[in-house]
Amino acid sequence: MPLLEVVTNYLAHELWLVPECLGSTYTETIDDLEVTIAVPGVPADLDNPYDSGTPRLAAASHAPGYFGTRGQIFRLHVFIVRVKFEGDVLAKDKPPNGAPNEIRQEFLNKVQQLWDHPHKVAEEIAGKFLQWLRAITTQPWLGVAAEKPQQHGVSYLRDVKSGLPLGGWGPLNTATFHSDQFAADNSIMSRAALEALKRSTPSVGQSLLADAGALTNDVEIADNARAILSAASACEIEVKRTLRNTATTGTSDMIDIILKKHSGLDLLCNQCMKAIIGRSLKEIDPSLNSQITTLASTRNRIIHQGLIVQDNDARNLIGAARRLFDILHAIDGHV
Numbered sequence: 001m002p003l004l005e006v007v008t009n010y011l012a013h014e015l016w017l018v019p020e021c022l023g024s025t026y027t028e029t030i031d032d033l034e035v036t037i038a039v040p041g042v043p044a045d046l047d048n049p050y051d052s053g054t055p056r057l058a059a060a061s062h063a064p065g066y067f068g069t070r071g072q073i074f075r076l077h078v079f080i081v082r083v084k085f086e087g088d089v090l091a092k093d094k095p096p097n098g099a100p101n102e103i104r105q106e107f108l109n110k111v112q113q114l115w116d117h118p119h120k121v122a123e124e125i126a127g128k129f130l131q132w133l134r135a136i137t138t139q140p141w142l143g144v145a146a147e148k149p150q151q152h153g154v155s156y157l158r159d160v161k162s163g164l165p166l167g168g169w170g171p172l173n174t175a176t177f178h179s180d181q182f183a184a185d186n187s188i189m190s191r192a193a194l195e196a197l198k199r200s201t202p203s204v205g206q207s208l209l210a211d212a213g214a215l216t217n218d219v220e221i222a223d224n225a226r227a228i229l230s231a232a233s234a235c236e237i238e239v240k241r242t243l244r245n246t247a248t249t250g251t252s253d254m255i256d257i258i259l260k261k262h263s264g265l266d267l268l269c270n271q272c273m274k275a276i277i278g279r280s281l282k283e284i285d286p287s288l289n290s291q292i293t294t295l296a297s298t299r300n301r302i303i304h305q306g307l308i309v310q311d312n313d314a315r316n317l318i319g320a321a322r323r324l325f326d327i328l329h330a331i332d333g334h335v
């Protein structure tokens with residue numbers, strides 16, 4: 001069968017690299033597909049028969065503002081993912097421009113079906129490539145969280161033997177919808193304004209919980225493990241902060257002793273809260289207590305077993321953490 005190839009360019013988010021990396025390729029067979037990640041070395045590597053309307057980017061340029069002994073450093077603007085596979089169409093099968101519209105459309109539908117799965121594989125590999133680069137290069141400008149790969153220009157399908165293109169498709173449009181419950185109301189605006197005017201800053205726990213929410217709801221690639229670790233830590237910190245705030249002149253030392261001996265979230269929410277304020281979370285809200293126990297055990301399983309947390313589970317547990325914060329803020333009158 002004829003050998004076909006899907007070629008897609010992706011933005012590299014200004015990855016810094018040494019010159020030896022330019023022009024390199026990395027290839028692996030995935031199922032029946034030959035997948036290659038290519039780092040352009042010369043402008044011609046980015047030639048695209050369908051991209052006359054897309055602004056041309058340089059493959060790489062000199063990185064600004066660095067120091068050290070490694071010589072010239074480049075920043076990569078674009079990388080390429082190529083996926084080769086066998087298909088039942090050739091360039092000679094492509095109808096000429098003057099062919100009837102229905103014949104041209106039938107051919108386009110066929111080649112789009114051939115392009116679709118390899119393109120999805122290219123998207124997946126490009127995304128994982130960027131995730132790994134962010135994790136192991138430690139270049140901070142690659143982002144706080146992994147991003148969905150951004151296709152640059154038109155992805156196209158070509159006949160490998162002839163080199164001729166069969167069809168091309170631009171980035172797919174997507175839309176994101178959020179619940180209107182995210183909208184700030186007057187009480188939230190007033191709280192934020194009053195705290196700002198007092199020159200105060202959010203507690204460490206509040207900041208970590210906001211991070212957890214962003215890692216599950218405000219990124220295209222959810223980082224559920226980091227979100228759960230942040231949320232569980234936020235709850236522990238906030239419980240301790242709240243209980244310390246309840247201390248009077250004669251009880252602060254005793255409370256410090258209790259909190260230093262107990263750090264588990266379940267112990268803090270029940271034994272410690274019961275001893276210090278007279279009520280445990282289990283007594284205040286049994287259902288929420290069960291969810292917070294699950295949050296703590298999930299955090300432990302991530303740390304000790306590398307647990308993979310599903311999106312809905314992560315969002316539900318972070319919602320539980322927010323409800324715990326509401327209870328804690330009511331206990332100490334925190335605004």
